[in-house]
Each structure stands twice: as C-alpha cells, then as structure tokens.
Amino acid sequence: MTAFPRYRALLRQQLILQRVDIALLTILAALAAPAALITARAFDTSLGSAERLLATNAMLAAFSTLHLVASAIFLVVRAYSADAAVRHTYAASLPIERGRYALLRAATGLTLGLLPLAGFAIGVAVVTAGVALPPALYAYPVALVCRYALAFVVTFALAFALQYGAGRRASRIAVTMILVLTLTVVFAEIAEQPNILPSIGRVLVSPWSPLSVFAAEWKLFDV
Amino acid sequence: MSESVIRLSGVTYRAGRDFAIQNLSLAVPRGAVYGFLGPNGSGKTTTIRLLLGMLRADAGRIDVLGHRVPEEIHRALGRIGYVPERGHLWPHLTIEQTLATHAAFFATWDATRAEELRRRFDLRLSQRISALSKGENGKLMMLLALATQPELLVLDEPTDGLDPVVRRDVLATLVEYVATTQASVLISSHLVHEQERICDWVGVMDRGALIAEVPMQEFRSGIKRLRVGNVPAVVDAAPFALLSREMGVGRAETWVVRGWQATHAEWISAQGGALRDVESLDLEESFVELLRSGRPTEGTR
Amino acid sequence: MCDRRGILTMRLALALVVAPSVLTAQGEDPLGNVRRSTTRAYAEWREAREAWQADSLRRATLRVLGQFGGATVRSDSTSIAESVARDLGAELELLRDDLRLVLGPLADSMLARSSVSVLYDPPDARWYRYYAAGASARLDLDGSMSSRYFSERTLGARGRVRDWLDAAARDAVLKRHEATLRRWPGGAPSFRPWTDEERAIVYRGLRLSRSPVAQACHDGAFAACRVALAMLPADADTVSLWYDPALQRVQIAERGRDTIAQPMLAPLHRACVQRGDDQTCRDMFLGAGVRAPLSQLARAELLRLALVAGGPQAFGRLAALDSVGVAEALERISGVPADSLIATLHAQILQGRPTSSAPAPDDLLLAGAWIVLAMLAVSRRRIAP
Numbered sequence: 090m091t092a093f094p095r096y097r098a099l100l101r102q103q104l105i106l107q108r109v110d111i112a113l114l115t116i117l118a119a120l121a122a123p124a125a126l127i128t129a130r131a132f133d134t135s136l137g138s139a140e141r142l143l144a145t146n147a148m149l150a151a152f153s154t155l156h157l158v159a160s161a162i163f164l165v166v167r168a169y170s171a172d173a174a175v176r177h178t179y180a181a182s183l184p185i186e187r188g189r190y191a192l193l194r195a196a197t198g199l200t201l202g203l204l205p206l207a208g209f210a211i212g213v214a215v216v217t218a219g220v221a222l223p224p225a226l227y228a229y230p231v232a233l234v235c236r237y238a239l240a241f242v243v244t245f246a247l248a249f250a251l252q253y254g255a256g257r258r259a260s261r262i263a264v265t266m267i268l269v270l271t272l273t274v275v276f277a278e279i280a281e282q283p284n285i286l287p288s289i290g291r292v293l294v295s296p297w298s299p300l301s302v303f304a305a306e307w308k309l310f311d312v
Numbered sequence: 313m314s315e316s317v318i319r320l321s322g323v324t325y326r327a328g329r330d331f332a333i334q335n336l337s338l339a340v341p342r343g344a345v346y347g348f349l350g351p352n353g354s355g356k357t358t359t360i361r362l363l364l365g366m367l368r369a370d371a372g373r374i375d376v377l378g379h380r381v382p383e384e385i386h387r388a389l390g391r392i393g394y395v396p397e398r399g400h401l402w403p404h405l406t407i408e409q410t411l412a413t414h415a416a417f418f419a420t421w422d423a424t425r426a427e428e429l430r431r432r433f434d435l436r437l438s439q440r441i442s443a444l445s446k447g448e449n450g451k452l453m454m455l456l457a458l459a460t461q462p463e464l465l466v467l468d469e470p471t472d473g474l475d476p477v478v479r480r481d482v483l484a485t486l487v488e489y490v491a492t493t494q495a496s497v498l499i500s501s502h503l504v505h506e507q508e509r510i511c512d513w514v515g516v517m518d519r520g521a522l523i524a525e526v527p528m529q530e531f532r533s534g535i536k537r538l539r540v541g542n543v544p545a546v547v548d549a550a551p552f553a554l555l556s557r558e559m560g561v562g563r564a565e566t567w568v569v570r571g572w573q574a575t576h577a578e579w580i581s582a583q584g585g586a587l588r589d590v591e592s593l594d595l596e597e598s599f600v601e602l603l604r605s606g607r608p609t610e611g612t613r
Numbered sequence: 614m615c616d617r618r619g620i621l622t623m624r625l626a627l628a629l630v631v632a633p634s635v636l637t638a639q640g641e642d643p644l645g646n647v648r649r650s651t652t653r654a655y656a657e658w659r660e661a662r663e664a665w666q667a668d669s670l671r672r673a674t675l676r677v678l679g680q681f682g683g684a685t686v687r688s689d690s691t692s693i694a695e696s697v698a699r700d701l702g703a704e705l706e707l708l709r710d711d712l713r714l715v716l717g718p719l720a721d722s723m724l725a726r727s728s729v730s731v732l733y734d735p736p737d738a739r740w741y742r743y744y745a746a747g748a749s750a751r752l753d754l755d756g757s758m759s760s761r762y763f764s765e766r767t768l769g770a771r772g773r774v775r776d777w778l779d780a781a782a783r784d785a786v787l788k789r790h791e792a793t794l795r796r797w798p799g800g801a802p803s804f805r806p807w808t809d810e811e812r813a814i815v816y817r818g819l820r821l822s823r824s825p826v827a828q829a830c831h832d833g834a835f836a837a838c839r840v841a842l843a844m845l846p847a848d849a850d851t852v853s854l855w856y857d858p859a860l861q862r863v864q865i866a867e868r869g870r871d872t873i874a875q876p877m878l879a880p881l882h883r884a885c886v887q888r889g890d891d892q893t894c895r896d897m898f899l900g901a902g903v904r905a906p907l908s909q910l911a912r913a914e915l916l917r918l919a920l921v922a923g924g925p926q927a928f929g930r931l932a933a934l935d936s937v938g939v940a941e942a943l944e945r946i947s948g949v950p951a952d953s954l955i956a957t958l959h960a961q962i963l964q965g966r967p968t969s970s971a972p973a974p975d976d977l978l979l980a981g982a983w984i985v986l987a988m989l990a991v992s993r994r995r996i997a998p
Contacts (some may be wrong), residue, residue, distance in 0.1 A: 094416040095416050095417055097416065098412065098413040098416035098417065099413075101409065101412075101413070102402060102405060102409070102413055105404055105405060105409065106402070106404050138867075140821075143817075149469075170410065171402055171404070174403070175399070175400045175401070175402070175429055176400070178366070178396050178400035179396075179400040179401060179948070180366070181364070181366045182364065182387075182389060182394045182396070182400070183389065183417045184367075184386055184387070184389035184418065185389075185417065186386045187386075188992030188993060189992070191991045191992060192988060192991070192992055195988060195991070223821070224828070225820040225821060225828065225831075226820075226821065229685060229969065229970060229971070231971070232969050232970045232971035233822040233970060235972055236970055236971065236972055237969050239972045239976065239977065239980055240982060242980065243980045243983060243984065246983065246984040246987040246988065247983070247987060249987065249988075249991060250987035250988070250990050250991050253991045254990055254991055260423075268416060268455035297979070299979075299980065301979065301985035302972065302976060305970055305972075305976075306967070306970050306972050307970060308967075309820070310815075311967050311970075312816065312817055312821060312822035312966070312967065
C-alpha cells in the first residue's frame with residue numbers, strides 16, 4: 090500500500106485526538122505578537138515609538154520560543170501517549186514496519202504543527218499591518234515566521250527522537266535532567282559556587298548544536 | 313505433516329525474575345484451528361505476542377506464514393487477523409473512524425464484508441470506542457480481524473468476559489469464516505469446553521512450557537480414568553503415561569492415564585492387576601488432570 | 614603666564630567645555646562623563662590606596678609573576694589569585710598593543726609606571742551563607758587606581774576583565790592628559806576597535822534618530838556627519854542644527870502622555886504645542902534630554918581612528934594643539950583629511966547594520982542534518998509494546 094492513505098489515516102486520528110489542544114495552541118500563537126506589542130508599550134512611556142517597537146522583539150522572542158517548544162513537546166507526547174495507553178498493541182499489529190510507523194507519526198505531528206505556525210504568522214501579520222512604523226524602522230514578518238518554523242521543526246524532531254527512542258523512559262529522562270539542572274542551579278546560588286547553567290546554555294546554542302536556531306536574534310522590527 | 317503457518321522452535325523468553333518461556337516449540341498446521349489452552353499466567357499471551365513480533369525472544373526461531381519474526385513480521389501482518397486479549401483500539405475514535413483507519417492499512421480490506429458484519433453485530437458507526445461495552449468491543453475486534461480476509465487468525469481470549477449470547481455470535485462468525493475460507497486459526501483460551509467445540513488441534517501450556525500438543529481427537533480420547541484392583545507393584549514399564557494415582561479401598565487405586573488403548577488392559581492383567589473400569593474424561597477434566605500431573609504435589613519435591 | 618597663546622587656548626577650552634555641556638541627555642554629555650568618571654576613578658583610587666597602605670606588609674610578600682605589557686604583576690600564591698593575575702596579565706598585553714596604536718610611545722611609559730596586585734580573599738562561611746573564595750585585583754595604572762573583586766564564579770569571564778582594564782585605561786589617560794582631552798567633545802578615545810554589539814548600537818542609534826542630519830549622514834553626506842558628530846564652531850547652536858524648532862515641537866507633542874504624569878508641565882506643553890512658543894519648546898526639549906544623532910561611542914572611535922592614522926606621535930600632536938577647529942585638529946593629528954576619517958567611521962557604522970533574522974542556508978543545512986539524524990535514530994528503534 091502507498092504511504093499516503095496511511096498518513097492520512099494517522100493524521101485524521103491525531104487531529105481528532107488533539108483538535109482542542111491544537112486550537113488552543115493556534116490561538117495562543119496568534120496572540121503572541123499582539124501580546125508582545127501590548128506588553129512592550131507598557132514600558133517606560135518616555136521611550137520613543139521606535140524604542141518601544143524594538144522592545145517588542147525581546148518580548149516576542151520569549152513568547153514565541155516558549156510557545157513553539159511547548160507546542161512541539163505537546164504534539165509529540167500526546168500522540169505517543171495515545172499509543173502507549175493501549176500499550177502500542179494496535180500500532181504493532183498493523184502491517185507496517187515499526188520505523189515507518191514512527192516516521193508517519195513524525196510526519197503527522199509536523200503537519201499538525203503547521204496550524205500553530207499559521208496562527209503565529211497571522212498574529213505577526215496583523216501586528217505588522219496595524220503598526221505605524223517610524224522612519225528607518227522596518228518589519229520583517231517573513232524572516233521571523235521562517236525562524237519560528239525552523240525552530241519548531243528542530244525542536245519537534247529532537248523531542249520526537251527522545252520520546253520514540255526512549256519510550257516510557259523518555260519522560261523519566263527529561264524529568265531527571267530538569268531536576269538535576271534545577272538542583273545544581275539552586276545549590277550554586279546558595280553556595281556561590283560556579284553556576285554551570287550558563288556553560289550548558291552556551292553549549293546548547295553553540296554553532297553546531299541543533300538548538301543554535303534559538304541563538305540568533307528573533308526580531309520582528311529592526312532598522 | 314502439512315506445512316505450518318506458525319512454527320516456534322526452541323523459543324526462550326524471560327520477563328522479569330519470575331516468569332519465563334522455556335525452550336518452547338510448537339507448530340500450527342495450515343488450515344487447522346489450533347486451540348491454545350492453559351491456565352491464567354501460563355504464557356499464552358506472551359507466546360502470541362512473541363509470534364506477532366511484539367516481543368523479542370531471547371533465543372530460538374519463530375516463523376509465521378513463511379516470514380521470520382520479528383525481522384519480517386510486518387510482511388505477514390497484512391495476512392493476519394489479530395484479536396488481542398484486551399482492547400487495543402484508540403478510544404477517542406468512533407467505530408466509523410476506526411474502520412476507516414484499519415482499511416487504510418490493510419490492502420485486503422473488504423468494505424462490504426465489514427458492513428455486513430457490523431450490521432450482524434449491531435454496532436453503530438457513531439459509537440465512540442471508549443463508550444463501547446465489553447461485548448461490543450469484542451465484536452468490533454472480531455469484525456476488524458475478519459474484514460481483512462486473513463489467512464491466519466490469531467485470537468487471544470476473544471470471548472473472555474463476554475455474555476453467552478455475544479460469545480455465541482462471535483464464535484459462530486468465526487466458524488463460518490473458517491469453514492468458507494480454510495483459514496488457519498490460533499485461538500487461546502482457558503475456556504476448555506469452548507475450545508473443544510471448534511478446535512482440531514490443541515496445545516496445552518503451563519508455566520511457560522508446552523506440555524502437550526496433539527490433535528483434539530487424540531487429546532479427548534487419549535486420557536482415561538481407570539479403576540484398578542490388585543495394583544501391580546511396578547508400573548514404570550506401562551505402555552501408557554500414568555498421569556495420577558489415587559488410593560482406594562484395599563489395594564485398589566484410581567489411575568488417570570494418557571495414551572490409553574484397549575489392548576493395554578492385557579498388560580495390566582499380565583502384571584497381576586485387575587482392570588475394573590475405564591472411564592472417558594471430557595476435555596476439561598483431561599486438561600485439569602494433565603496440568604495436575606505436570607505439577608509437584610504439595611509437600612513433595 | 615598670560616600670553617596670547619595661553620589666553621586663546623583657555624577660551625577655546627572654555628568654549629568646548631560650554632558647548633557640549635548642553636548635551637545632557639542620557640549619557641550624551643561627554644564632559645559630564647569625563648567629570649563623573651574622573652570622580653569615580655578618584656574615589657576608587659583613594660579606596661585602593663587606603664587598602665594598599667593597610668596591606669603594605671602583605672604586598673611586600675606577594676610573588677612577582679612578571680612584567681605584562683610593562684606593568685608589574687604580583688599575586689598571592691594561591692591558585693585563584695594566580696589565575697586572576699594571569700588573566701589580567703594576558704589582557705594587559707593586549708591592552709598595551711592597543712594603547713601603543715593610540716598613544717604611541719606614551720603607552721609604554723604609562724604601563725612602566727603601572728602595577729597590578731592580586732590578593733587572595735578567603736571564603737567567609739556563615740551559618741546562612743557561604744561565600745566562596747575570591748581574589749581582589751588592585752590596579753595602579755599610571756597613578757590612577759582602581760580595584761575589582763573576582764570570585765570563583767566569575768573566573769573565565771575574560772571580556773569583563775578587558776572591559777575593566779579599558780575603563781581604567783581611559784580614566785588613567787584622562788587624568789594624565791586632562792588638559793589635552795578636555796578639548797575633545799568625546800572625552801578620552803577608545804583603545805580598542807568596536808565590538809559587533811557596539812557597532813550595532815551606533816548604527817541603530819543613527820538610523821532611529823529623528824534628526825534629518827542623521828539620515829543624511831547614513832546616506833553618505835559627510836557634511837551631515839560632521840554636524841551629527843558635533844564637529845562645529847564653538848558658537849554653533851548644535852541642538853537646533855540637529856533638531857529644528859518644528860521638529861522639536863513635534864517631539865514635544867508626541868510626549869503628551871508625560872504631561873499627564875507631571876501636571877506642572879501642562880502649561881508649558883500648551884505654550885509650545887498650541888501657541889507655538891519656540892523658546893518654551895526648546896527649554897522643554899533640552900529639559901527632557903537631547904539625543905545626539907551619533908553617540909559618544911562614535912566620537913571616541915573617531916578620535917581613536919585619527920590617533921591610529923597619525924602614528925606614534927599623533928597623541929603628542931594632539932597635546933600640542935592650539936585653538937583650532939575640531940576638523941582641523943583631526944587633520945593635524947592624523948595627517949589625513951577629516952572626511953577620510955569620517956568615511957572610515959561611516960563604513961564601520963554601516964557594518965553594524967543588523968543581519969536578517971531569517972535562517973541562512975547554513976542554518977537550514979545544519980538543522981536538516983540534525984533532523985535526519987533524529988529520524989534515522991527513531992526509524993531503527995523498535996517500539997516495544
């Protein structure tokens with residue numbers, strides 16, 4: 090059988106499972122840019138409009154990176170959990186190689202991720218169209234949406250590899266890592282010892298790292 | 313022996329400290345309805361999951377429909393109808409969506425047959441899987457298995473927990489399918505009387521090992537209860553398998569034997585014993601005696 | 614001595630002091646910066662001197678690690694103190710090269726009169742908090758003293774060491790050559806080329822400036838750049854050249870929300886915006902802070918470019934200048950036309966143009982490789998029920 094009917098079937102299954110989640114993620118994505126704009130305008134009112142718009146970039150970077158990471162992880166974990174809830178028995182009984190099944194799952198997850206991406210793009214477009222830009226300041230909505238899309242795909246792929254590679258252990262691995270990092274940071278703060286978190290952060294976003302996409306500037310407005 | 317649709321050779325599997333499949337070898341002939349009997353926890357479901365590639369054996373070889381398991385099982389699964397022990401369908405889908413998903417993966421899906429079975433089982437398309445009763449779920453799983461027109465059906469306790477009416481419907485549909493298509497069936501159950509009606513081969517599993525694998529007729533007729541007087545002192549050389557002995561009055565005993573033939577009465581006489589009665593056991597009694605014979609009695613090693 | 618040359622120099626110095634003093638917005642007052650940094654440096658010098666005197670016995674026992682860039686470096690014999698001292702020494706070597714470019718032979722004599730001491734600070738354990746060990750670095754840079762504490766947590770932050778040395782060097786140069794550098798609106802020159810971040814800051818400031826002069830300078834009109842850099846006669850009305858009265862009024866009008874926060878400004882606001890009182894607009898404009906089209910960073914860099922172009926004797930020529938215009942002063946220091954220096958500065962500023970945030974082809978390739986790797990890893994894994 091060709092892959093397309095199977096892909097469509099799994100896509101439909103995942104969409105039915107996650108339609109509420111995806112709707113919520115899409116709405117939040119659409120609100121990211123307007124929320125950043127509103128938040129930035131709440132800053133120091135003596136700033137000129139150009140500075141306020143530049144301040145939007147930092148807020149938007151925070152909102153959008155948090156959102157896309159949450160979306161990617163959510164899409165992966167929910168789909169996996171649906172199979173895990175029935176012990177993967179149905180998936181294992183289908184006449185398809187396990188690896189191909191996993192790749193189909195990745196494809197469906199990425200496809201569904203297009204919806205929050207579209208929401209983000211709409212939010213950015215609305216803000217860009219609605220803002221009166223001062224001279225010499227430009228909007229770069231396409232560049233920002235492209236960066237969001239790339240970051241989403243990379244994060245999704247990594248989360249997917251962890252979840253489907255480690256199986257049930259994935260959540261334990263992730264929780265353990267977060268716990269160890271948190272305890273290390275807390276201990277370092279209390280004892281004024283060297284904090285390893287900045288070093289880890291530098292490694293994670295170093296030029297060869299898959300997360301280097303997060304190291305660049307996330308900006309909607311610039312000169 | 314005709315070609316086997318399922319063959320396990322020397323399969324070993326360990327799950328945790330307390331449970332293991334040990335050196336298991338069995339073969340399901342093509343066209344047979346193979347009843348896989350055993351008490352709860354004997355390893356039937358584990359064996360089924362091994363032969364479907366859901367678990368990986370530690371040793372041994374498994375072949376299903378000519379394909380090596382687990383390397384090539386995906387090639388065989390398109391010709392297998394599988395009904396697991398517990399519900400395995402995505403609960404958030406409706407029956408209609410489940411049928412559509414299943415059809416997308418199975419090239420041999422027969423939509424007409426599926427609709428016919430759906431009507432027969434009285435299943436509504438709009439019902440959500442999570443809302444199905446145990447009986448409805450059982451019927452749906454059988455529908456999904458049969459609508460793909462499989463060469464091999466692997467059924468793990470398909471009627472467990474179903475009420476008699478539903479059980480009858482499900483089994484009748486199964487029997488009808490087998491009769492018309494000559495499909496092979498591996499059906500596991502601890503409901504012995506049910507197996508007796510439909511199976512022509514039986515494999516008995518206990519504590520991870522296959523303790524018997526014979527045609528049903530032989531199994532049913534081969535185990536007898538004997539009443540023997542003047543019990544011979546030595547019975548080691550008996551031409552039949554002595555499964556159990558119970559003391560009676562004086563020197564009389566009740567024996568349960570396997571592989572009994574009428575000519576074996578002469579041997580008892582030759583040993584000085586007196587055969588008083590030969591009683592046929594039904595499948596359930598045979599099954600119980602077989603299991604008891606394989607287990608050490610309390611207080612003995 | 615009241616000779617003619619001295620009087621002219623004094624007048625020029627006074628004019629140069631007064632003119633930039635109107636530029637009071639947000640750190641754009643170069644002489645204010647000079648005064649503030651001088652005061653700060655002096656306070657640090659006093660503190661360091663007192664500490665040094667208290668530790669005189671200890672200083673006598675410090676190990677000499679060597680001469681770095683001409684400055685003697687001493688430290689306690691503990692690993693953290695030696696580590697800080699070696700970092701400082703390495704940065705002093707780099708600073709020496711930059712100082713030589715800008716100050717010429719003065720750099721070596723400055724460093725020869727300098728020393729660094731790094732003292733070990735033991736950890737301080739209290740019942741609620743534990744202070745890690747650290748090291749106090751005390752820098753005597755040609756009589757200008759400052760100190761900095763480095764804990765184990767901040768070791769390895771070489772950029773911060775260099776920032777501290779740079780600031781200390783500027784203070785030292787200002788103190789030593791105060792009379793010379795007071796002529797220059799940018800204060801002390803910078804001693805190292807711009808970082809990418811500084812370049813981007815200057816570029817953004819130029820592009821976002823409301824002054825028409827800024828846009829013209831960006832577009833390559835060097836005459837406009839001169840105005841943006843305040844390279845003007847002493848009696849020039851710099852503020853009006855940057856922002857004409859109409860533009861001042863527009864900006865005051867846009868700041869209308871501030872009058873809500875400060876009701877006493879409301880009458881002035883009305884006078885400016887509604888009645889068109891230019892003088893009130895100018896007063897409000899100056900009061901709220903005037904942003905120069907090109908920041909102090911740019912002016913400091915321009916002076917550095919001139920000194921570097923002028924070779925080792927350039928700073929000496931700066932010190933020997935009598936009362937001349939800023940542009941002519943730059944030409945005499947550097948030996949090249951002022952517009953050439955401005956062109957170099959302009960090219961550097963344009964390099965600060967931010968790059969697009971769209972993923973580059975390299976980013977896509979790298980991400981693609983990682984994605985393929987992740988999917989390969991997954992495709993080979995059995996999903997065991």
